[in-house]
Structure formats: structure tokens, C-alpha cells
Amino acid sequence: MGKKASGEGVDKELRESAQKIWLAGLGALAVAEEEGSKLFNRLVDRGRDWEEQGKERAQEQAKRARSRVEKAFDDVQDKVDQQVTEAMKRLGVPSRDEIRELTRKVEELNAKIEALHGKPKAKAKA
Numbered sequence: 001m002g003k004k005a006s007g008e009g010v011d012k013e014l015r016e017s018a019q020k021i022w023l024a025g026l027g028a029l030a031v032a033e034e035e036g037s038k039l040f041n042r043l044v045d046r047g048r049d050w051e052e053q054g055k056e057r058a059q060e061q062a063k064r065a066r067s068r069v070e071k072a073f074d075d076v077q078d079k080v081d082q083q084v085t086e087a088m089k090r091l092g093v094p095s096r097d098e099i100r101e102l103t104r105k106v107e108e109l110n111a112k113i114e115a116l117h118g119k120p121k122a123k124a125k126a
Helices: 002-053 055-090 096-125
Strands: none
Touching: 002 055
16 A cells, blocks of 8 residues: 555656646747747837838848748747657656557557457356
8 A cells, every 4th residue: 555655656746747847848938939029029120120221122021030030939849849858758758659559558468368358258158
């Protein structure tokens, strides 16, 4: 009984740690989005100045700025995803693929157990 209780405590700590890592990742994404928005707004202001010198030139600058902001946001998101994944690995949280493989193996074992339980009953009837 003591082992089960301590195992549950470890599971709870693991879930809490994973939750904190998840929340930290979401927070990092929120900060990246805020900073990206600020950068984008500054670029828009500069774009207005350029617009006075020529509308085509301003439109091209805005396109490039938008592309840079989107790329920066994607880069930050990729880095956060990678760090969250690495942290979860360090904590021993299984990946989606590992869970799928484990599920497949459990299903195979269940099928084998059912087959074994089914055979003695068939022999008993005969």
C-alpha cells in the first residue's frame, strides 16, 4: 500500500511538472506574439512614412516586414516546442509515438491472453 501511495505522489509530481512546462511554453508563445505585434506596429508606422515617398515602395516594405515577423514568430514557436519536448523527455513523459507503440503492444497482449483463455474452455467442453 505504501508503494502505491508513493507511486501516486510521483505521478502527481510528474503531471504537475508537465503542466508547468506546458504553461511555460504557452507563456513564451504569448510573449513572442506580443513582441511580434510591437515590432509589426513599429514597422507599420515606418511604412506610413515611406508611403509619402511612394505607395509601391511602402507596400513592398510592408510585405517584407510581415514576412519577417511571421518568420520570427514561427522560429520562436519552433524553439519553444523543441524546448518543451526536450523537457518532457527529461521528465520521462512518453512521446505520442511511444504511447502508440505501447498501446499496440498492449492490444497484442490482450489478444493473446483472450486466445489463451478461449482455448482451455474449448478443451473443457470437448
